[in-house]
Amino acid sequence: MKEDKEQFEEQKYEEPAPEDFLFDEEETEEDEKKKKRKSWFIRIVGLSIATLLVMQGVGTLFNHFSRDSIELARTSEELSEQEHIAAFKDAVVTVQGNTSRGTGFAIHPDGYILTNHHVIHQQNPLAISFPSGDLFHAEVIESNEELDIALLKVDGDNLPYLPIRERSALEQEEIYVVGNPLTQTQIVNNGEIINEEVPFQTMKISNSIFPGHSGSPVLSEEGEVVGVVYARSLSPLGSQEEGHGLAVPVERILAEIPELNQLIDSY
Template sequence: MKDDYRPEEDEEYVPIPEDFLFDEEDTEEEIKKKHSKKIMIRFIGIGVACLLLLQVANIWFNLFSLDSRELARTSDELSQEEHIVEFKESVVTIQGNGGRGTGFNVHPDGYILTNHHVIHNRQPLGVVFPNGEIFHAETLESNEDLDVALLKIEGADLPFLPIRVNDAKEQEKIYVIGNPLSQTQIVNEGEILNDETPYQVLKISNDIFPGHSGSPVLSEKGEVVGVVYARSIPPIRSQEEGHGLAIPIERIVTEIPHLKELIDDQ
C-alpha cells in the first residue's frame, strides 16, 4: 500500500506537499472558550428542563392543593341543583395569548362580559362554552379604569345570564361561577358584605383565586349583580380576613352603553 512505502537508504526521497502539513494545536485560550461553551450549553439545557418540571409541578400542585380540592368538593355539591347547572351553561373560558380567564354570555346572540385585564394584549381571543363550542371573539368595548370588557362572538340562541340593574343587598345570598386554579366551571356560594350604598365595589364572602377574574356574581335567581376582578389581602398580623371584590353591575351598565342596549333587548 502507498502509506507503507519507505525509501531505501541509497534512494533519494523527494518530499511531497502533504509532508509539510501539520495539525494546528488549539491555544490555551481557545481550549478554555470551548470548555466554557460546553458548560454554558449544559447549563441552558438543565435550566430549560427545570423550568418545564416546575411548570408541570405547578399545574399538579394547583390541581391537588387543599384549596382546589375544597373548591371542587363544594362545586360538586352545589352542581347537584338543577338551577346551578343552568347557570353554568352561560359561563365561558376565555383563552388568549398566554392567558386564561373567565367570562359569561349576557345575550343569546353572543355578547361576553369579562375583565379588561383578562383580555388586554392577549389577542387573538377564543371563547369556550361548557358544551365544547369554541368561538373567536372580538372586543367591542374595554374600560381599563373600571376593569371590564365586552366581547362579541358570532352565535345565535346561546345560553345567557340576565342582568339585574338594581343594587345587590347586604347579606344577600350569591353564587360565583368561574375557572380558578386550572379548574373549570367551579361554583361557590357566599353573601354580599357591603354595609353602605351606593356600592363602588362589591365585597363578597366567596373564596376567590387566580382564574376567577371575569366570573359573574349571581343572585339566587341567576341574575348578574357583579363581575369578580380581585381579592383583598389583609395587612400582615391583621385579624381581618380577605374577601372577594367585584364590580357592581349598575356601574358597568353606566360605563358600557352597549350593555344598556342589550338589557333593553332582553
C-alpha cells in the same frame, strides 16, 4: 544503474501533495481549559432548563391538587347537584388570549359576552369556549379600563346566557360565583354580599376568589347577574382578617356601558 538514476530523478522532482503543507497544531493548555469551560457551561444551561421544566410541572400539579383547588372542586360539585345552579354554568365561558386565560359569561343569546378589561387587554386573538365545546373568535365591542369591564361579541345565536338584574344587590344577600379559578373550569362557590354601604362603588363578597376568577359573574339565587368579579383584597400584615372578593356592581356597569341597557330591553 540507469534504473536507479531514473528512480532518483523521479523522487527528486516529484511535487508534494497539498496535504503535506498542513500540520496539526498542538492544543495548548489554555485551549483545553476553554473547551472544558464551554462544555461545563452547556451542561449547566441544559440542567437549568431541565430543572425549570420539572419545577413548572411540579408547580402545576401542586396548584391543581392544592388544598384550595380540592376544596373549590368539592364545593362546586355539591352545589352543581342543584339543577338550577348547574344551569347557570352553561353561560359561563373561558376567555383565552395569546398569553392569559380568564372567565367571562354570555348576557345575550346573540353572543354578547362580559368579562374584565384586564382579561382581554393586549390579548389578540381572543377565543371564547362554552362548556358545550363551542369555540368562537371574539371581537371587542367596548373596553372600559377604569371600570375594568369589557363587552365582547361572538358570531353565535341561541346561546345560553345569564340575565342582568337592574336593581342593586343587598347586604348579606346570598350569591354564587361561577368561574375558572387556578387550573380548573366551571367552578361554583357560594357566599354573600358583605358591603355596609348602598349603592356600592365596589361590591365586597365573601366568596373565595383566586387567579382565573377575573370576569366571573356574581349571581343572585335566581341566577341574575348582580356584579362581575375583578380581584381579591389582601389581608393587612399581621391581621387575622381574611381577604375578600371584589366585584364591579351591575348598576355601575349599566351606567357606564349604555349598550347593555339596549341588550336587556331586547331579551
